[in-house]
Amino acid sequence: MARIFISYRRSDSRKWANKLFEHISMRFGKDLVFQDVDDIKPGKDFLLVLHEAITDLQLLRGYFHKNEAMALRDLGRRAEFRKSLVKADRVFTTMIRERPDDAGAWNGKGSVEALRGNLEKALRYVDKALEIDPTYWAAQQDRKEILKYLGAKA
Numbered sequence: 001m002a003r004i005f006i007s008y009r010r011s012d013s014r015k016w017a018n019k020l021f022e023h024i025s026m027r028f029g030k031d032l033v034f035q036d037v038d039d040i041k042p043g044k045d046f047l048l049v050l051h052e053a054i055t056d057l058q059l060l061r062g063y064f065h066k067n068e069a070m071a072l073r074d075l076g077r078r079a080e081f082r083k084s085l086v087k088a089d090r091v092f093t094t095m096i097r098e099r100p101d102d103a104g105a106w107n108g109k110g111s112v113e114a115l116r117g118n119l120e121k122a123l124r125y126v127d128k129a130l131e132i133d134p135t136y137w138a139a140q141q142d143r144k145e146i147l148k149y150l151g152a153k154a
Contacts, residue, residue: 004024004028004032004033004034004057006020006021006024006033006034006035017035018035021033021035021038026137027137027138028104028137028138029135029136029137032104061091062088062091062092062095062105062108063088063108063111064088065084065085065087065088065091066084066085066088066108066111066112066115068084069081069082069084069085069088069115070115072084073115085112085115085116088108088111088112089109089112091108092105092106092108092109092112093109095108096109101132102132103129103130103132103133103136103139104129104136104138106125106126106128106129106132106139107125107126107129107136107138107139107142109125110122110123110124110125110126110128110129110139110142110146111142113125114142114145114146114149119146119149119150120150122142122146123143123146123147123150126139126142126143126146127143130143
């Protein structure tokens, strides 16, 4: 199920859209990236498939709020940082409730907990993501980082 949606004008940006697809796919996996014309099979209802793909972008919204929180933290804007984390947490919690087998949602929840400083809790969420999908690259990387910080605290 696609989580990242790429749409572009064919005439002047196909090359750049393909490069973007390659880079995003390396980070999140090809199965999570939807590139409109390339992923809509002949004979399928174009508008219906587009609608389904766009509706499925909830995970991206959660990561947006998490990344926004990180930027606000780095700018020293603590109150806004906490508000963005709450938004991200709500998105990931809702996704876990609606799709308990979604590794991205579990990993996102782990990222939020890591940003809050709850590293043991973060590790449990990331491990759940890896239990669902042992090949999930982002969760593998997040797990390494969390373990590194936990080791530094010991």
